[in-house]
Amino acid sequence: MGSALSATEGLEKNPANYVPLSPISFLVRTKDIFPYRTSVIYGDKKYTWAETYERCVRFASALKKAGLKKGEVVSILSPNIPPMFEAHFAVAMAGGVLNTINMRLEHDTLAYIFDHAETKILIVDRQFSLPVKQALNECENKSFKIIDIVDEMAPEVSGEDNKLGDIDYESFVASGDADFDWQMPDDEWDSLALNYTSGTSGRPKGVVYHHRGAYLMAMGTIPGWNIQNHPTYLYVVPMFHCNGWGHAWTMTALAGTIVCLRYVDPGDIYTALSKNKVTHFGGAPIVLSMLINATDEQRKPLHNKVHAMTAGAPPPAAVIEKVQKLGIDITQVYGLTETFGHVLECVWQDQWDGLNFTDQAAIKAQQGVVFPMMEGMRIVNLETGEPVARDGEELGEIQLRGNTVMKGYLKAPDATAEAFKDGWFHSGDLAVMHPSGYAEIRDRLKDIIISGGENISSVEVEGVLFKHPAVSLAAVVARPDEKWGETPCAFIELKEGEDVTEDELLKFCREHLAGFQMPKTILFEDLPKTATGKIQKFKLREKARHL
Missing domain, CATH: 3.30.300.30 (ANL, C-terminal domain)
Structure with a gap:
């Protein structure tokens, strides 16, 4: 006889016990519970969570009125300002797929992305009107609607020469209905975002994210970074990069306050940290170097402990040591565009508390172990196919498995199959495994x-x-x-x-x-x-x- 639980009758999924996971649900919960808490700060502008929710609903409604259908792509070129944050909810609420684009790309790559993604609606900060105009002249896809972001904190861009669309962002949002009946996704595997790699071999690849992965990335970041409710988060890491490491969704789930930063400047960062009593921020190692090397005039006092997440080329231990002395606690993480961002972290162990700053910094430079939402990581010898020794010496490729791995590469089934060979995602990064079980990158297969x-x-x-x-x-x-x-x-x-x-x-x-x-x-x-x-x-x- 089988187990009593082997019977399936009456144990099926139904609306009471199964709801597709989506980060949109964080926005609904937070506006219901904390409607009057500050959601977003940008310069002198402040929004509450109730206001942010209404703006996102109107934005979603306007997108539908503009003809956006389920699964179609909305591309956006914007710094870390409120429209970019709002797009992380509104596009999904309209059933679309959000494509955040690197603002530093040349016009020919922009043209390629507009064509490859089959962009239906394009939202552009007018600061980037020139390369976008050049891209529009080159791409075959010329039928999409364009919406201009006009930001008073941007460089001078007034005049018809910088106008791309027939409506500005604020007018577009205002044209939407506040009572728009948006819908959660029917399937958590539905595509949520499309992010392009930096083109490590030829043209960039389009990496497709799903709702489930984004939800779990946000939830896994909370215990992984040990964040409590109501953090104040300075958005330094570009939201065009892995959707800003998913922190837009994470901070919404925690009813935090997001401080937007148009320019990554050491003086602006110090001012924002001090003025807003920021508790958390994320950024590449260059941001840490900026803070260390800031002038006395740029520096401002930090009124509280600040927690920083950093990823990219591992920062030298000397840099980490200097940042720690500023009162900023560093968490080194590792991830790729294909993994929704960070999936490994250097989790701190109590037995390391007694080490000197230099030794602690050397440990913090390691990429570490899996985040709670990631199922598996291994480092495999490329010749033998076996896991490397835990000796901190033998090199192997980092391979990953879990729910925050991409659906695949858009329109590239062969590349997707190669990346998922043997049931693991092949990172292309070479690393060693320390006796502690912590990984540390040493080189890159793809240079x-x-x-x-x-x-x-x-x-x-x-x-x-x-x-x-x-x-x-x-x-x-x-x-x-x-x-x-x-x-x-x-x-x-x-x-x-x-x-x-x-x-x-x-x-x-x-x-x-x-x-x-x-x-x-x-x-x-x-x-x-x-x-x-x-x-x-x-x-x-x-x-x-x-x-």
Whole structure:
């Protein structure tokens, strides 16, 4: 006989015991319980959670009136200001898929994204009107509606030349109905967001998120970061990057206050931290370096303990040590666009409390262990397929499994299958496992350079350098940088009889690369090669580390 619970009659899913998970539900709960608490601060503007909810409902209604259908894409280019935050709820409430776009991208990549995503509605801060206009001239998809964000705190952008759409954002939101009967998703596997990678090999890939993963990312961040109700969160990490690590949803679930920051400037960050008594913020290691190196004039007193989450190229232990002394507690995390953001963290252990600052900082630079919402992490030897030894020495690839892994790459089934080979997501990052069971990244299979939190493809930069008529060979590797974490370092072998200066090459690169992709160091020399002519990048990496 089987167990009594093996019977299924009467134990089916029904509306009483099963509701699809979606981060939209956080907004509903918070506005019901804490309608008058401050939700968003931007400059002199303040909204309550009741006001934010109504704005999101009106926004969703306006999107539906504009013809948005379920599963269609709404793209947005915006800094971390209220419209970007509101889009993280309103687009989903309208049944759409939110595509937040990196503001630093060149026009040709923007055009590619508009076409590949099949954008139906585009929301653009007028500061970025010029590259968007260029992209619109190049892309095939020209039928989408455009909405302009007109922000008084933006640089001067007045005039018809900067106008893209036929309506501004505030007017668009006001045109929506406050009593719009929006619907939760029927299926938590429905697509919620579309995020493009930085194009580590050729064109960027479109990473598709689902409602379930976003919900669990928010819920897992709460115990993982040990956050209590009503935090005050400074939004430094770009919301265009992994949907701002999901913190828009996390802080909404906690009825927190989100302080928006248009510009990532050390003076602005210190002012916001001090004025608003910020308790939490997230950002790339470059943000930590900015705070350390800020002038006396830029610095402001911190009135309370501040908790910072950082990810990207691991910050040097010296940087972490200096930040800790400012009164900012650092949590090092690791993740990828494909994992909704952070999925590993350096969970602190009590036995480390007695260590000196330097030793503590070395531990905090590790990527650590899985967040509560992530099911599994392993580091696998690429030759044997077996887990690496816990010796802090043997290299292997980080592989991940859990509910905050993407649905897959949009329109790229082969790439998706390759990424999910053997039932694990293959990160492409090489790491060691310490005896403590904590992972630490040592290198990257794809030669990704992480500069200021942005991924830079060495292959893409090399491809541009190769186009110069004087260049015979080019190899680009990461050079450690205290401010940016890493910067591109280019090694150039010239064609016989050819000559070119560093300034000439940089000028050439500016015509083809975004600013953050530009080589910061260029060296001219014969490149080391194997017997078959393959460039020995490991030798160049070692040299770059000691420049």
